[in-house]
Structures are given as structure tokens and as C-alpha cells.
Amino acid sequence: MQANYSALTPLRFLERSAAVFPDRTAIEHGSRSYTYAEFAAEAQRLAKALRARIAPGDRVAFLAPNVPELLIAHFAVPLAGGVLVALNTRLAAHEVKYILEHSEAALLFADAELLATVDGVAELGGPAAEVPVVVIRDAEAGAATGAAAATAPAATAPATGAPGDAAGVVRELYADLLTGAPEGPDLPWSVDDEKSPITLNYTSGTTGKPKGVLYSHRGAYLNALGEAHHQGFDGATRYLWTLPMFHCNGWCTPWAVTAAAGTHVCLRAVRPGPVWAALDDGVTHLCGAPTVCSIIADADEAHVLVSPLRITTAGAPPSPTIIRRLSDLGVQVVHVYGLTEVYGPYTICEYQTAWDGLPADERAAKLSRQGVGMVQAETARVVEVGAVDGLKDVPADGETLGEIVLRGNNVMLGYYKDPEATERAFAGGWFHTGDLGVMHPDGYIQLKDRAKDIVISGGENISTIEVEQAIVSHPEVLDVAVIGMPDARWGERPVAFVVRASASQLTAETLSGHVRGLLAGFKVPREIHFTDELPKTSTGKTLKHELRALAAAEGAR
Amino acid sequence: MQANYSALTPLRFLERSAAVFPDRTAIEHGSRSYTYAEFAAEAQRLAKALRARIAPGDRVAFLAPNVPELLIAHFAVPLAGGVLVALNTRLAAHEVKYILEHSEAALLFADAELLATVDGVAELGGPAAEVPVVVIRDAEAGAATGAAAATAPAATAPATGAPGDAAGVVRELYADLLTGAPEGPDLPWSVDDEKSPITLNYTSGTTGKPKGVLYSHRGAYLNALGEAHHQGFDGATRYLWTLPMFHCNGWCTPWAVTAAAGTHVCLRAVRPGPVWAALDDGVTHLCGAPTVCSIIADADEAHVLVSPLRITTAGAPPSPTIIRRLSDLGVQVVHVYGLTEVYGPYTICEYQTAWDGLPADERAAKLSRQGVGMVQAETARVVEVGAVDGLKDVPADGETLGEIVLRGNNVMLGYYKDPEATERAFAGGWFHTGDLGVMHPDGYIQLKDRAKDIVISGGENISTIEVEQAIVSHPEVLDVAVIGMPDARWGERPVAFVVRASASQLTAETLSGHVRGLLAGFKVPREIHFTDELPKTSTGKTLKHELRALAAAEGAR
Structure with missing residues (x-):
């Protein structure tokens, strides 16, 4: 040795933690x-x-x-x-x-x-x-x-x-x-x-x-310490397990909360009643997709919390409406971004005190960005798409679209039994996320779209995320997904699927008018479908191919 | 790559931190x-x-x-x-x-x-x-x-x-x-x-x-993250530099506070006025020897703090009196233990809520222990002295004296240009601290004595052998022993017992002057006792515990 x-x-x-705090509660699960x-x-x-x-x-x-x-x-x-x-x-x-x-x-x-x-x-x-x-x-x-x-x-x-x-x-x-x-x-x-x-x-x-x-053990160790640092875990932490442990090993949180000797509060399913019961029992932290934020904010049980709660969310930027509603309840929302290949979160939207003074919408725009590499990570880059030999950064102008690439101890060992895919993913010494985004002048990255989710209409690139944010900024909209559908005239056209707040009578016309006030006309979906819920992966990502099938069926009728 | x-x-x-928080104040130093x-x-x-x-x-x-x-x-x-x-x-x-x-x-x-x-x-x-x-x-x-x-x-x-x-x-x-x-x-x-x-x-x-x-870079990185975790550094941290950066690189805190993007508040010298001015300016953390605690507690400027302050202290356990006085001012004191060879702190006296209910003296006794390995460290051991081949733990009874040994990423690369000393120090795959201590039943170690005869005064290590050599270099000195005695202000102070040549009229003042010409001022014993002979073992080793009893008796007179 x-x-x-x-x-x-x-x-x-x-x-x-077992040696130092043998009698401290490590795990709670019902009785x-x-x-x-x-x-x-x-x-x-x-x-x-x-x-x-x-x-x-x-x-x-x-x-x-x-x-x-x-x-x-x-x-x-x-x-x-x-x-x-x-x-x-x-x-x-x-x-x-x-x-x-x-x-x-x-x-x-x-x-x-x-x-x-x-x-x-x-x-x-x-x-x-x-x-x-x-x-x-x-x-x-x-x-x-x-x-x-x-x-x-x-x-x-x-x-x-x-x-x-x-x-x-x-x-x-x-x-x-x-x-x-x-x-x-x-x-x-x-x-x-x-x-x-x-x-x-x-x-x-x-x-x-x-x-x-x-x-790897090394990656899990370092990412756990990084999570503990950024989420602020300590011995008084009560962490509610709303994020599935099967998703990137719960972002390494099984190890991070244990490192801090905090308490894990387990949960079989994310439902408003049990979640709010746990919050009232002093939960300090939880993680999850924006759906989790919505469930907490929209619950009948929702009320102003006595002790502070921090939610770390990923998958899609939390909408300004949700952030405001949670803030009113005493919840701080932190936005992170990552993928399975990087142990969960890699970037965090670090808050800048200079944003305190911004108008609400500008502040929300800052907060909706994916941010900067975490303390255990490296600096994220946005590079020209396809330029594998000699990665070239796009200008940090907040506008030029490129591919987000990441590297370091946060990156997986590789794809199991798939050296070719691993080599492809690691081309040029950086992990290629396949996600498209921009680099802002302040070094914050912003996801613009998954490569395949860009809608190209009349030769114009339309970021579905941008359109989605415009739609969800309407106070009566709970959730939305925008997809591209083939169009004889324009090549593709944007189509929106919208979940309204309960009891809302919002019409497609009213919503279109709202969006037209925010975006260029060619980005405004001509086709809006109202639905009760959106098909999602367990990690909260909308299953857009299902929506495409649905839209195709609607169109054929 | x-x-x-x-x-x-x-x-x-x-x-x-420079990329993410370019405009945040990183360092303050006077104007x-x-x-x-x-x-x-x-x-x-x-x-x-x-x-x-x-x-x-x-x-x-x-x-x-x-x-x-x-x-x-x-x-x-x-x-x-x-x-x-x-x-x-x-x-x-x-x-x-x-x-x-x-x-x-x-x-x-x-x-x-x-x-x-x-x-x-x-x-x-x-x-x-x-x-x-x-x-x-x-x-x-x-x-x-x-x-x-x-x-x-x-x-x-x-x-x-x-x-x-x-x-x-x-x-x-x-x-x-x-x-x-x-x-x-x-x-x-x-x-x-x-x-x-x-x-x-x-x-x-x-x-x-x-x-x-x-x-090493690896050791400094991991220890910095460990310090940030245990001290609870974040972006709102204002760290006052009372601990010298030349001590174990300030326990890796130059890197730890920077990792958290906190603010370093520099200080040329630890004096009550400037320290209290800094505290009133919102310092959240500082580190140092017990002397620093005394200076803060004993200052004329001392008053109850508005915002919480955490002091991490090492070198000697803080006295119950100091802990209570600081607690009254709104200061939390955390006790750690380490050595230069382990990047500064290795163990921390983690607080147990079960101690809340103990009588004050029992609680102080718990708090004065050196504690358990930090999150980035390994488990500290107390082993039988001298048993290099196959280290054997002493019973965890809080009584059996053994040598404290440590290992892992906290341990130095080695002694520079001294492979023999390195090999000796690393015997059996553990770093031998030379410090004697006991293992308590709850896994907390407690230092009982410095095997190496180091006196720690005002946070400075003083080698008794070095001081003895300086004293004995005076032509009228026949024999000498230097011991450390508890000191309310400095933690410990060096005390010398000197045997003069017969007929010598050497005074304490003259001898002090001689030593001052050879050693840094803080190493010069203020207290010199002349004696006819030193108590020794049959093999000629000075019985320092007898001298300690003698010095205590002198002090009590």
C-alpha cells in the first residue's frame, strides 16, 4: 500500500459517514x-x-x-x-x-x-x-x-x-x-x-x-463532490428523491448526499401529495425535470414554505412563469445542463448578483441559459458543427449556432462494447453532445435545440425552444412542445402542442396573437393543438417523434 | 488530448472563477x-x-x-x-x-x-x-x-x-x-x-x-475541495487571512476560497484592531492557531457579531474558556488537526448533536479532541509505537497511547531530496506523524503528546532540539532540556532547563541574548530555569514529563 x-x-x-455519524438518519422511506x-x-x-x-x-x-x-x-x-x-x-x-x-x-x-x-x-x-x-x-x-x-x-x-x-x-x-x-x-x-x-x-x-x-469510480467521486459543492449539501441536508436514481445515477447524488452525511428521503413516485408532505417535513433539496417544478408549483397543497428549498432542474430551461411561482413559495430554482455521458449535470447557470436589478423578463432570459462548467468540470465550448479536426469555437455572440462539446473527469469512460461510437463521440479530444447552442459574451452557453429538432421553414432556421418559450410565457400555458412537420410550400412548418392550465379557455387565436407579439412572423406556429399532457421520457424530455406521429394523423384527417 | x-x-x-465571476471581488487588501x-x-x-x-x-x-x-x-x-x-x-x-x-x-x-x-x-x-x-x-x-x-x-x-x-x-x-x-x-x-x-x-x-x-497538484486540488466542503465556502464567503499562507500553503485555502469564488481578505499581521475591523466588515471565515482565537476573544474591540463567523483552529485544542467566550460573541469554533506533511488539516472534530445535552465540561472535552478524517482524507489510525511491520491498532478505549498514522491523497509526495526520511515516514504504507494519541470508542482521535518534542507556540512549530542546540552552543552550558508548557495566549511556550558549568555565573538574560543571535525570536524561551542536573533515564534520555511537572510547580508558586 x-x-x-x-x-x-x-x-x-x-x-x-457510517464511522462518524453512525446514529444519524441516512435514509427515510415511509415507515x-x-x-x-x-x-x-x-x-x-x-x-x-x-x-x-x-x-x-x-x-x-x-x-x-x-x-x-x-x-x-x-x-x-x-x-x-x-x-x-x-x-x-x-x-x-x-x-x-x-x-x-x-x-x-x-x-x-x-x-x-x-x-x-x-x-x-x-x-x-x-x-x-x-x-x-x-x-x-x-x-x-x-x-x-x-x-x-x-x-x-x-x-x-x-x-x-x-x-x-x-x-x-x-x-x-x-x-x-x-x-x-x-x-x-x-x-x-x-x-x-x-x-x-x-x-x-x-x-x-x-x-x-x-x-x-x-x-468510473474517479468520475463518480469528483462529480459527487461537485454536486455537494454546488447544491450546498451538508449534514443538515434532507434530500428528496424526486429525480430517478436510474437517470445518470441520480446525477451522482446517492454519493453526494452520503458524502455530506445528509438524509436521503426516498419516494416511489412524484405525486403532489407525498411531495408536499415531504416538503413540509423539512426537505431542503431536490432535483428533477421541469415537470417536477410544475407538479410542486401547481399542487393544491402548494403554500409558502417555512424553510428554504433548493430545486436543481435540468432537461429544459424552467419557464419564467414557473420560476416566479416557485420563488413566491420560497423555492430557489437552479438550472443545470448535462447528459448521461457526463454523469448528469456539467454546466450550471450560476447566478450573478448583477441580475438582481434587471427587469423580470431579462432576468428570466439570463436564468434560462444552461450556464458554465461546474467546479469539477471543464469549460464548456460551442464549436462549429462538423469541424472535427481542430475544433473551432463559434463567436461568443449569443447568436451563432454551434455544437456543445465537453471534456474532462465528468466525461464517461466510453460507450460499453462500442469503441466506434466512443471514438466518434470523443473526436478531437472533446465529447460531442450533439446539442446545438450558442456561446454568450459572458461565457454562458445556451442550448438552442437538439440538432434534429430544428425546424427549417422557408429556408429559415427556427429554434423550437425559442418558440416554446414564447408560448409558455402566456400565463395560462402549463406546458408546450413545438415540432417541425413537412410542408409542401415551406419545407417544414412549426406545429405546437399546448397544455393549458385547468379551467383555462385560451384559444389558438389568442395564443397566436400572444406569440406574434414576441417572435418574427415566420416562427409563429399556424397549427396549435391543445392536449391534456405531453408524452415524455422518464427524464422529462418530450418525445417529439410521438407528437410528429400525432400531428401526421391529425393532418391526415 | x-x-x-x-x-x-x-x-x-x-x-x-475568473471566467464565471470576472467582476466579483477576489482579493481585498487595505486600499x-x-x-x-x-x-x-x-x-x-x-x-x-x-x-x-x-x-x-x-x-x-x-x-x-x-x-x-x-x-x-x-x-x-x-x-x-x-x-x-x-x-x-x-x-x-x-x-x-x-x-x-x-x-x-x-x-x-x-x-x-x-x-x-x-x-x-x-x-x-x-x-x-x-x-x-x-x-x-x-x-x-x-x-x-x-x-x-x-x-x-x-x-x-x-x-x-x-x-x-x-x-x-x-x-x-x-x-x-x-x-x-x-x-x-x-x-x-x-x-x-x-x-x-x-x-x-x-x-x-x-x-x-x-x-x-x-x-502535488492532485493533493492540493482534493484538499482544497475538502476544505471548501468542511468550512462551507461559497460565493458569499469572505475569508480573512489570519493563518499564514506559508503554513502548509494556508491549509490549501488560497485554492479553496478561489474554488468557491469567495473573497480573500488579506492581512499583514494579526492584531486586534484590524482583525475586528475586518470582522465588522462581514468576514465569514478565518483559520488559525489558538492564539488567533485568544486575540479575537480578548480584544478591547470584542463585541457580539451581527453575522456568523466560523473559526477553524489547529495546533492545540482551543480551551473551553475560549470556546465559550467566542460562542458568546457569535463565533463557531471548529477544531482540526494535521501537519505540514498532510497539507494542513487531516482530521476534524465533527460536531455531534448528541453533545448538545452534555454538561459544559464534558462537551468541552469532546470538542477538544482532534476528531475524524475529513471527507477527502482516509480514516486516521492510532497504532502501537514502533510496530512498523504490520501496523497494529491500539484498542479504541480512549486510553491506550499509540502513534497517529495517516494515509491517502492528503499525504505529501515526500521529503525533498531525502528518500531515506521519506521511506521512514511512510513505513508500512502509512505516514507516521510522530504524534502520540489515543483512539476513542467513537472513532475520534485525541492527541496526547508530540513524540517529536515539538512545541507549538502561536501556531509556529518550534523544535525543542533546535532550541536545545542553540542553548548548548553557549560555552558555559553543560546540558539543557526544552519543553513546551501550556500557555493561555500562545497555546504553548518553550521553557528551558539549563545545567551550567561549575562556577559559571551565566544569567538568563545573557543566555537569551546568545540564543536570540541564533534563532528566530519566537523560538527563544522566555523562561529559563537553572538546575544542577536533569532527570534522565538509564539510557540517558531526558524525562521530559518530570520537567513538565517541575515547571508546573514553579509556575504555581
């Missing part, structure tokens, strides 16, 4: 709670059980909402020498099958409510159907989903969660796995190589097969 | 102040000037109080590829000579008030006398030291600070060096190898000769 070197690993954070000593002991127990089943480097998949077992797995799986694969709970059976087979998962842990998906995988056959399943039974399952869920198919899953009952696949209960864990000394909270993989996260690619994004 | 790796370096922190943009620009200017003078890896020495130039040098010297050697301003000329020669410094920057020391080095001759000197003239010099200093020899130094005037050594003014800096593009805020050296700090060793402790 070398006296003056330790391989960086977030495992150290749980070792430390269950764990102290830090218990958290560490559970991680050791699970790790020992896993060690008896897997070889070093094996992938271990989890299909579960934000339950303590998944949080514990963020430590237990790497502690056992494995690589955690946290699956999106909304995936269809064939998607889960693909990931299990691509990752060659040695084990699948599944929440009892998600066994319908697992059954679906079993029915599809193939190697995925042979992966042994460990069933997590969570007493909060019924409580969280409420009466409505009691009749939903998934709620019957616990009954099918008995060992070895479905499709011939070995199934055992999580509790039994732990009970059967071998005794023995604790596993060391350390790794030999800080660049070894810790987790594997599959991107929800809007097109094609999902890619496996490999994270 | 690799897309997914950056060598860790604290240089990144200044690059980022001078620097924004973050100016801070970075000054670092670039100085680095470019240095690049024209030094080769990569060259050592650049600074002899200066906490002035902006030294803070800037913490970035500029490594930016230029050099290694910063920040010298203790209280060192005697022959000590500075030794360090300049051992480090083979290419340049010496000296504050004009410290030119008497530099003149002393010139007079001693040898290679140190040939090191080119750059003179820093600080307009705050007079203001800080007050009227008394105006008549002191050092105050005449600015006059001797004119280029090339003393002892034939090349001297130039800092301002001229900067003016002459070559133009050209900015140097990159990055390094190729994160394990390359960034600074070299000399300790007062036990053998008399100071040892050079090498820090």
Missing part, C-alpha cells in the same frame, strides 16, 4: 428508516451476498423506483466488485431485454410492482429470460401509488413475486438473498484502480438502440 | 482590491514573467506576510511550471539561507519589510546570497505595523529595496518584474501530470534542519 495515494471512489463516503451505520451494514450485507454470485466486473441490473434498495445498491454493487446497471422503470419489456443482453447482466433486481415488465422479458425468451431475478418487496408500494394503483396490473405483481414461480426463471426474494449472505469480515471500501467502472447507464436514445454509458 | 480525463489541479479553480478577472490576469502576468526566468520544476521562494502577491503566487508559480516555496517570515537569516540552498531556489521574492533577513542571508554568503531577489513593496506595510514599526529596522527596508543595491545581489522591484513580463497568449491553467509538485513547504524538523515537504 502506498502511503500518499488513494484511488478515488465514492465508496469512501459511506465508510466515513422505514436507516441510520448511517445501518446503511453501511446493509451495503456490506448485499455486497457479500453478491460476491457469492458474481465475478469481479459483472453487471448487476436493478429495475426499481427510488427505494432504499436501489440507493444501497449504488454502494453495495461496486463494493462487491460489480457494475450497477440501473434501468429506467418505464422501459418496455423488449427494451429491458435488450439492455440485459447487451450488458450481459448477471442478476436482475426488480421491484415487485415492475414484475409485469420482467414477465414480459421472460415471455420474449433469449438470454435475458435466463437472468436470475431478485424481487424487492416494498411495503410502501401500495401506499405510494394509492387506491387507483391497487387495481392496476402491476399491483398484482407482489403475488407473482414468490420465488421460482414465473416462466421457469429463478426468482428469489431480496430479503432471502440477504438472509443467505455469507458471514465474514467487511469488504474494503476501496478500489485498486480509480478508473475502473462503477456503473453502466443506458441512454434513452430517441432513435435506435440505447447506448451503455460507463462511469 | 483525452476527452474523458483532466489532471487534477487547483489552477482550474482560478480559471473558472487595494482585485476582481477575479484581475486576480487571474495578475497570475498570468507573473507566470509569464517567471517563465522568462525559470526552467520547468524550478523552485521559487517567497518571504512575505499575507499579501496579495503571495496569494497570486499560489497560482502564478505553478502556472509558470515552477514550485512555490513559501517561507516562514519569522525565520532567522541562516534558516532562510539553509532553505534557499536546500531547495536550490531560482528566485526569492521578499516583502520590503523583511529585507533585513535577506540582507542577513547576503552577509552569510554562499549560494543563497546569489539568489536574485524581487522586492515586494506593499503600501499597507506602514499601515499594518503602525507607528511603532516606523522606527524598527525593517521599516527602513523599502529604501534598501532599490534594485541592485545590497551586497552585490541582483534586486529588482516586483512592479518592474511585472512590467517587463513578456506579452503572449495566456498560459494554460492545466498540467500534464496531476502528481507533479506544486509547492514545497519546509517544516521545523526534530533534527534541527527543516525538511522540505512536497505537495
Whole structure:
């Protein structure tokens, strides 16, 4: 052992917090709670059980909402020498099958409510159907989903969660796995190589097969410290798990909150009642897509908070309306930007006191930008699209569109089993996000659009984000998505899907008039569809291809 | 360039803060102040000037109080590829000579008030006398030291600070060096190898000769993030520079406060008036030896603070009286422990809410312990003394004495040009502090004694052996022992027991004068006891605990 070197690993954070604050509450989940000593002991127990089943480097998949077992797995799986694969709970059976087979998962842990998906995988056959399943039974399952869920198919899953009952696949209960864990000394909270993989996260690619994004112990450690720094985590932190842990490992927050010895408040599903109950119980921080912000702001339970709450949000810029409404409730909203490939957030819209004096709309415009590299990250760049050899920055004029590229310890090890895609993504020594944006004179980047979401109408580029922001600035609009549809005359035309506030009688004409007052005429959608909700990924990104299909169907009628 | 790796370096922190908060005040120093943009620009200017003078890896020495130039040098010297050697301003000329020669410094920057020391080095001759000197003239010099200093020899130094005037050594003014800096593009805020050296700090060793402790970019980066986390630095931080930057690079705080984009408030000397003026101007954090705590608590200006202040203190546990007095003023005191070899603090006495209910004395006893490894450190151990092969922990009973050993990214690269001492210090894969302590059942360590016989007085390490050697160099002294005794103001003070030659009439005053000619003033014992013989073991080792009892009895009389 070398006296003056330790391989960086977030495992150290749980070792430390359990040693220093053994009796502090680490995890709350309904009626269950764990102290830090218990958290560490559970991680050791699970790790020992896993060690008896897997070889070093094996992938271990989890299909579960934000339950303590998944949080514990963020430590237990790497502690056992494995690589955690946290699956999106909304995936269809064939998607889960693909990931299990691509990752060659040695084990699948599944929440009892998600066994319908697992059954679906079993029915599809193939190697995925042979992966042994460990069933997590969570007493909060019924409580969280409420009466409505009691009749939903998934709620019957616990009954099918008995060992070895479905499709011939070995199934055992999580509790039994732990009970059967071998005794023995604790596993060391350390790794030999800080660049070894810790987790594997599959991107929800809007097109094609999902890619496996490999994270390292070093990257997870540094990003966790960065999150703790920017979110301001300390021992008094009560972090509410509204952001799915399966999304970029919850932006490394399982490790960050643990480093600060704060308290994790778990949550199976983001619904207004339980979220507001948690806020009233002293939650200090939460993260999530703008949807989470809307749910909090629009809830019947909404009221001015006694203690301050900080929401870190990503996926799309929070609308000025939402920011103002949350601010009135005593909530500070911080906007960040990142991707699965960079461990979640990479940039943060750092607040400048000089903005205090700006008119509300100008201030909102500043706040809606994606910002600057975090303390553990590097400086983000916006470069000319396609210029791979010798990346060339676009002018920092806030107008010239380019591709956002990132680099450093925040960037993934690579795409699992896909060296070509990795090489392509890392061309020129920078990770190419595929996101288009501009660089402002103050060094803040702003996302203008995903490359494929630009609408080109009559030869003009229309940023759908710009149009969306214009529409959502109407006080009666809750949510919006703008897409491009083929148009015989203009090549493409913008089409808007709008969710109105409840009881709003807003018409397309009125809304068009509002937008016309804000944008050039060619950007104003001629076609506006009102809808009750927008199809989204679990991470809050609108599924625009579904809207395109919908618009095509509408157009054909 | 690799897309997914950056060598860790604290240089990144200044690059980022200057890019994100260019107009925020980074440094205040009397009537001078620097924004973050100016801070970075000054670092670039100085680095470019240095690049024209030094080769990569060259050592650049600074002899200066906490002035902006030294803070800037913490970035500029490594930016230029050099290694910063920040010298203790209280060192005697022959000590500075030794360090300049051992480090083979290419340049010496000296504050004009410290030119008497530099003149002393010139007079001693040898290679140190040939090191080119750059003179820093600080307009705050007079203001800080007050009227008394105006008549002191050092105050005449600015006059001797004119280029090339003393002892034939090349001297130039800092301002001229900067003016002459070559133009050209900015140097990159990055390094190729994160394990390359960034600074070299000399300790007062036990053998008399100071040892050079090498820090790495990686260690400085991680420790800075750890300091920022534990002290809670953020953009609103106003950090008062009471801790000398020449002590373990101010515990990595030049980099930590910069990472958080807080404001550095510089200070030439720790005096009650200026300190309290700064506190009233909204200082949020400061660090220092218990002396600093005493100065603040005992000042005539002391009053209840409007905004909270956190003091992080080390060197000796703060006394319960001081903690209570500071608490009454609205000051939170946090106790940390470390050594030069571990970048300053390694453990922190983390507060436990369970202590709230303890009686005051029991609580004070808890708070006086050295605590647990910080978030970026490893777990501290207390091991059986002397058991190098296979370190064996002493029982965690709060009673069994052992040696405190530490490891990980907090530990120095090694002793400069002293592989044997490095190997000895790193025996068994752990850094041996030489400090004796106990492990409490709750995992907190407590220092019981300095095995190395170091006296820590006013935050300065005094090697008792060095003082003993100075005393025994007097022809009428036969034997001597120096011990540290608790001191309300200085933490500890050196006390000497001296055996005179028979018939010698040597007085304490004469002996003091002799020692003062050899050592820095703070090392000279104010208390000298003459005795007929020293208590010793059969092997001739002085029984210092018996002397301590004797000194305590003398003091009680």
C-alpha cells in the first residue's frame, strides 16, 4: 500500500459517514428508516451476498423506483466488485431485454410492482429470460401509488413475486438473498484502480438502440463532490428523491448526499401529495425535470414554505412563469445542463448578483441559459458543427449556432462494447453532445435545440425552444412542445402542442396573437393543438417523434 | 488530448472563477482590491514573467506576510511550471539561507519589510546570497505595523529595496518584474501530470534542519475541495487571512476560497484592531492557531457579531474558556488537526448533536479532541509505537497511547531530496506523524503528546532540539532540556532547563541574548530555569514529563 495515494471512489463516503455519524438518519422511506451505520451494514450485507454470485466486473441490473434498495445498491454493487446497471422503470419489456443482453447482466433486481415488465422479458425468451431475478418487496408500494394503483396490473405483481414461480426463471426474494449472505469480515471500501467502472447507464436514445454509458469510480467521486459543492449539501441536508436514481445515477447524488452525511428521503413516485408532505417535513433539496417544478408549483397543497428549498432542474430551461411561482413559495430554482455521458449535470447557470436589478423578463432570459462548467468540470465550448479536426469555437455572440462539446473527469469512460461510437463521440479530444447552442459574451452557453429538432421553414432556421418559450410565457400555458412537420410550400412548418392550465379557455387565436407579439412572423406556429399532457421520457424530455406521429394523423384527417 | 480525463489541479479553480465571476471581488487588501478577472490576469502576468526566468520544476521562494502577491503566487508559480516555496517570515537569516540552498531556489521574492533577513542571508554568503531577489513593496506595510514599526529596522527596508543595491545581489522591484513580463497568449491553467509538485513547504524538523515537504497538484486540488466542503465556502464567503499562507500553503485555502469564488481578505499581521475591523466588515471565515482565537476573544474591540463567523483552529485544542467566550460573541469554533506533511488539516472534530445535552465540561472535552478524517482524507489510525511491520491498532478505549498514522491523497509526495526520511515516514504504507494519541470508542482521535518534542507556540512549530542546540552552543552550558508548557495566549511556550558549568555565573538574560543571535525570536524561551542536573533515564534520555511537572510547580508558586 502506498502511503500518499488513494484511488478515488465514492465508496469512501459511506465508510466515513457510517464511522462518524453512525446514529444519524441516512435514509427515510415511509415507515422505514436507516441510520448511517445501518446503511453501511446493509451495503456490506448485499455486497457479500453478491460476491457469492458474481465475478469481479459483472453487471448487476436493478429495475426499481427510488427505494432504499436501489440507493444501497449504488454502494453495495461496486463494493462487491460489480457494475450497477440501473434501468429506467418505464422501459418496455423488449427494451429491458435488450439492455440485459447487451450488458450481459448477471442478476436482475426488480421491484415487485415492475414484475409485469420482467414477465414480459421472460415471455420474449433469449438470454435475458435466463437472468436470475431478485424481487424487492416494498411495503410502501401500495401506499405510494394509492387506491387507483391497487387495481392496476402491476399491483398484482407482489403475488407473482414468490420465488421460482414465473416462466421457469429463478426468482428469489431480496430479503432471502440477504438472509443467505455469507458471514465474514467487511469488504474494503476501496478500489485498486480509480478508473475502473462503477456503473453502466443506458441512454434513452430517441432513435435506435440505447447506448451503455460507463462511469468510473474517479468520475463518480469528483462529480459527487461537485454536486455537494454546488447544491450546498451538508449534514443538515434532507434530500428528496424526486429525480430517478436510474437517470445518470441520480446525477451522482446517492454519493453526494452520503458524502455530506445528509438524509436521503426516498419516494416511489412524484405525486403532489407525498411531495408536499415531504416538503413540509423539512426537505431542503431536490432535483428533477421541469415537470417536477410544475407538479410542486401547481399542487393544491402548494403554500409558502417555512424553510428554504433548493430545486436543481435540468432537461429544459424552467419557464419564467414557473420560476416566479416557485420563488413566491420560497423555492430557489437552479438550472443545470448535462447528459448521461457526463454523469448528469456539467454546466450550471450560476447566478450573478448583477441580475438582481434587471427587469423580470431579462432576468428570466439570463436564468434560462444552461450556464458554465461546474467546479469539477471543464469549460464548456460551442464549436462549429462538423469541424472535427481542430475544433473551432463559434463567436461568443449569443447568436451563432454551434455544437456543445465537453471534456474532462465528468466525461464517461466510453460507450460499453462500442469503441466506434466512443471514438466518434470523443473526436478531437472533446465529447460531442450533439446539442446545438450558442456561446454568450459572458461565457454562458445556451442550448438552442437538439440538432434534429430544428425546424427549417422557408429556408429559415427556427429554434423550437425559442418558440416554446414564447408560448409558455402566456400565463395560462402549463406546458408546450413545438415540432417541425413537412410542408409542401415551406419545407417544414412549426406545429405546437399546448397544455393549458385547468379551467383555462385560451384559444389558438389568442395564443397566436400572444406569440406574434414576441417572435418574427415566420416562427409563429399556424397549427396549435391543445392536449391534456405531453408524452415524455422518464427524464422529462418530450418525445417529439410521438407528437410528429400525432400531428401526421391529425393532418391526415 | 483525452476527452474523458483532466489532471487534477487547483489552477482550474482560478480559471473558472475568473471566467464565471470576472467582476466579483477576489482579493481585498487595505486600499487595494482585485476582481477575479484581475486576480487571474495578475497570475498570468507573473507566470509569464517567471517563465522568462525559470526552467520547468524550478523552485521559487517567497518571504512575505499575507499579501496579495503571495496569494497570486499560489497560482502564478505553478502556472509558470515552477514550485512555490513559501517561507516562514519569522525565520532567522541562516534558516532562510539553509532553505534557499536546500531547495536550490531560482528566485526569492521578499516583502520590503523583511529585507533585513535577506540582507542577513547576503552577509552569510554562499549560494543563497546569489539568489536574485524581487522586492515586494506593499503600501499597507506602514499601515499594518503602525507607528511603532516606523522606527524598527525593517521599516527602513523599502529604501534598501532599490534594485541592485545590497551586497552585490541582483534586486529588482516586483512592479518592474511585472512590467517587463513578456506579452503572449495566456498560459494554460492545466498540467500534464496531476502528481507533479506544486509547492514545497519546509517544516521545523526534530533534527534541527527543516525538511522540505512536497505537495502535488492532485493533493492540493482534493484538499482544497475538502476544505471548501468542511468550512462551507461559497460565493458569499469572505475569508480573512489570519493563518499564514506559508503554513502548509494556508491549509490549501488560497485554492479553496478561489474554488468557491469567495473573497480573500488579506492581512499583514494579526492584531486586534484590524482583525475586528475586518470582522465588522462581514468576514465569514478565518483559520488559525489558538492564539488567533485568544486575540479575537480578548480584544478591547470584542463585541457580539451581527453575522456568523466560523473559526477553524489547529495546533492545540482551543480551551473551553475560549470556546465559550467566542460562542458568546457569535463565533463557531471548529477544531482540526494535521501537519505540514498532510497539507494542513487531516482530521476534524465533527460536531455531534448528541453533545448538545452534555454538561459544559464534558462537551468541552469532546470538542477538544482532534476528531475524524475529513471527507477527502482516509480514516486516521492510532497504532502501537514502533510496530512498523504490520501496523497494529491500539484498542479504541480512549486510553491506550499509540502513534497517529495517516494515509491517502492528503499525504505529501515526500521529503525533498531525502528518500531515506521519506521511506521512514511512510513505513508500512502509512505516514507516521510522530504524534502520540489515543483512539476513542467513537472513532475520534485525541492527541496526547508530540513524540517529536515539538512545541507549538502561536501556531509556529518550534523544535525543542533546535532550541536545545542553540542553548548548548553557549560555552558555559553543560546540558539543557526544552519543553513546551501550556500557555493561555500562545497555546504553548518553550521553557528551558539549563545545567551550567561549575562556577559559571551565566544569567538568563545573557543566555537569551546568545540564543536570540541564533534563532528566530519566537523560538527563544522566555523562561529559563537553572538546575544542577536533569532527570534522565538509564539510557540517558531526558524525562521530559518530570520537567513538565517541575515547571508546573514553579509556575504555581
